Amino acid sequence: xxxxxxxxxxxxxxxxxxxxxxxxxxxxxxxxxxxxxxxxxxxxxxxxxxxxxxxxxxxxxxxxxxxxxxxxxxxxxxxxxxxxxxxxxxxxxxxxxxxxxxxxxxxxxxxxxxxxxxxxxxxxxxxxxxxxxxxxxxxxxxxxxxxxxxxxxxxxxxxxxxxxxxxxxxxxxxxxxxxxxxxxxxxxxxxxxxxxxxxxxxxxxxxxxxxxxxxxxxxxxxxxxxxxxxxxxxxxx
Numbered sequence: 001x002x003x004x005x006x007x008x009x010x011x012x013x014x015x016x017x018x019x020x021x022x023x024x025x026x027x028x029x030x031x032x033x034x035x036x037x038x039x040x041x042x043x044x045x046x047x048x049x050x051x052x053x054x055x056x057x058x059x060x061x062x063x064x065x066x067x068x069x070x071x072x073x074x075x076x077x078x079x080x081x082x083x084x085x086x087x088x089x090x091x092x093x094x095x096x097x098x099x100x101x102x103x104x105x106x107x108x109x110x111x112x113x114x115x116x117x118x119x120x121x122x123x124x125x126x127x128x129x130x131x132x133x134x135x136x137x138x139x140x141x142x143x144x145x146x147x148x149x150x151x152x153x154x155x156x157x158x159x160x161x162x163x164x165x166x167x168x169x170x171x172x173x174x175x176x177x178x179x180x181x182x183x184x185x186x187x188x189x190x191x192x193x194x195x196x197x198x199x200x201x202x203x204x205x206x207x208x209x210x211x212x213x214x215x216x217x218x219x220x221x222x223x224x225x226x227x228x229x230x231x232x233x234x235x236x237x
Contacts (some may be wrong), residue, residue: 043103
């Protein structure tokens, strides 16, 4: 009987980790697809801006994979996994809330076309680094840690499941902004949706790990989501 309960707990933990990885993959692509629209009013939507956003997100993810792999070897804990999800969600939310201020800080059209184009390219790069790189770096750490936590059933099998579900989430995250989120909620609302997609599983994980702490975490994360949603309704861009 006790062994059956342990099996159910392990299955529940596996389901949670894989679902969270799916949400993480979706959030990454929602951020990447929406970032262009966030920067467009200030820097345009040229190939240069697209290149900056994609390169910044990919570079941050790659660094996150390395850091996440090292972290997973030393601290393979579900609590850390939930913490990374929560941190990623908060950083995505912060990017949404400060997008206008940061973009305006680097917006410099210049006196002529050549200098203006150069300033816009450079400005979009710096804005991308500040607004989106931190979240992408943290989210890059999620998959290596998930693989480590699921490795009891075999590292190769765990890696295959994590990469498959993360990519499936990314496919969904590619379509959602174009067909649903941006037309309905705007770019800021889309980013806050991505933040919620990370904060909700983080809160669920905290609830499963520790009742009292989990409930406090749930309350804090829900308040953060509610506050962000209110801001999104008042300033859709």
